[in-house]
Amino acid sequence: MIFIKFLLITILTIIFVIFSFSSKLKIFQKLIVISGYLLVFIFIINPSYSDEVAHLFSIQSGTDLVVYIVLALTVLMNIILYVGQNNNNRMITKIVRENAKQHAKKSA
Amino acid sequence: MKESEIAIVIPLYNEESVIDHVLSELTGMFPQYSIIVVDDNSTDTSYQHVLNHSVYLLKHIINLGQGAALQTGIEYARELNCKIVITFDSDGQHDPKYIEPFIAPLQNNEADIILGSRFLGTTENMPLQKKYLLKASRVFTWMTTGILLTDSHNGFRAIHIGRFPNFEIIQNRMAHASEIINIIKELKMRYQEKACTIRYTEYTLKKGQSMWNSINIVLDYFLGNMMK
Numbered sequence A: 001m002i003f004i005k006f007l008l009i010t011i012l013t014i015i016f017v018i019f020s021f022s023s024k025l026k027i028f029q030k031l032i033v034i035s036g037y038l039l040v041f042i043f044i045i046n047p048s049y050s051d052e053v054a055h056l057f058s059i060q061s062g063t064d065l066v067v068y069i070v071l072a073l074t075v076l077m078n079i080i081l082y083v084g085q086n087n088n089n090r091m092i093t094k095i096v097r098e099n100a101k102q103h104a105k106k107s108a
Numbered sequence B: 001m002k003e004s005e006i007a008i009v010i011p012l013y014n015e016e017s018v019i020d021h022v023l024s025e026l027t028g029m030f031p032q033y034s035i036i037v038v039d040d041n042s043t044d045t046s047y048q049h050v051l052n053h054s055v056y057l058l059k060h061i062i063n064l065g066q067g068a069a070l071q072t073g074i075e076y077a078r079e080l081n082c083k084i085v086i087t088f089d090s091d092g093q094h095d096p097k098y099i100e101p102f103i104a105p106l107q108n109n110e111a112d113i114i115l116g117s118r119f120l121g122t123t124e125n126m127p128l129q130k131k132y133l134l135k136a137s138r139v140f141t142w143m144t145t146g147i148l149l150t151d152s153h154n155g156f157r158a159i160h161i162g163r164f165p166n167f168e169i170i171q172n173r174m175a176h177a178s179e180i181i182n183i184i185k186e187l188k189m190r191y192q193e194k195a196c197t198i199r200y201t202e203y204t205l206k207k208g209q210s211m212w213n214s215i216n217i218v219l220d221y222f223l224g225n226m227m228k
Helices: A002-022 A027-045 A048-056 A062-102 B019-029 B046-050 B066-079 B096-107 B128-145 B176-186 B202-207 B211-227
Strands: B006-012 B034-039 B056-059 B084-087 B113-117 B157-160 B191-195
Touching (some): A002 A027, A027 A048, A048 A062, A062 B066, B006 B066, B019 B034, B019 B046, B034 B066, B066 B084, B066 B176, B084 B096, B128 B176, B128 B211
Parallel strands (some): B006 B084
Antiparallel strands (some): B084 B157, B113 B157
């Protein structure tokens, strides 16, 4: 059990460190990431705390709370990725269109 | 209005076996109009075939979709100072004899956009499945835009782009047909539906939209509207 906890904390810390160094985050974003890290850290050390936090939101168990958070984060990530992809598509369309107009030819 | 201010925009993708016939018909009947072909990065020899005809030829360096090709053609028509644009399919489904009746109401200032309808005209060899799919899309368009048409997904249109400088198609793929109806509503364009014949052949049916793709179109339409 201790080994699993140690493994989870190691993985969490590696993700946190990589994320912190590879992203240019604003102060409030840094606070959210640090709070998330600490919360998950505490939940791993003492899972019963997750039940107590879940009860604050009228959710029965800590496991349910974790599932809901993961689900919400997945939806949020998908929306962020879709918006980014859509912006890229629009820029690509603009470039391809300008190129087509610049190289237009009157054939025959 | 000068006849050179009228453009026929043809989005082209992999139509090597029919494009010669389509362009021969159009250049023969309308030598005075600017014919703009936008090759959406065909993987066959369509591009080479177009080079044999007296038309403006543009090429997308990557495949973007029919909506994007149409918008490229419309923008190029604006650069040529064209005021009216006819959108015409490259697969031979459309009959060029309807082009002039489509232009007349725009020239007479009776409408801003003319939409072709296969249900007002004659349609050759339309499969039943296609018929019901088009009826369903008509209801879908009515529910999303409030405009009830007899045929909401017909690629044969005449648009007075001179009166509407902000007419712009954003949807790159097939959802552009529903988007155009939405633009009509947003820009308060005066529209008319006119009969036109759609020629369904074994070739055009093979290349047509599948039932599954219509789900993608609906999804594209809603997501595209959300991102506007």
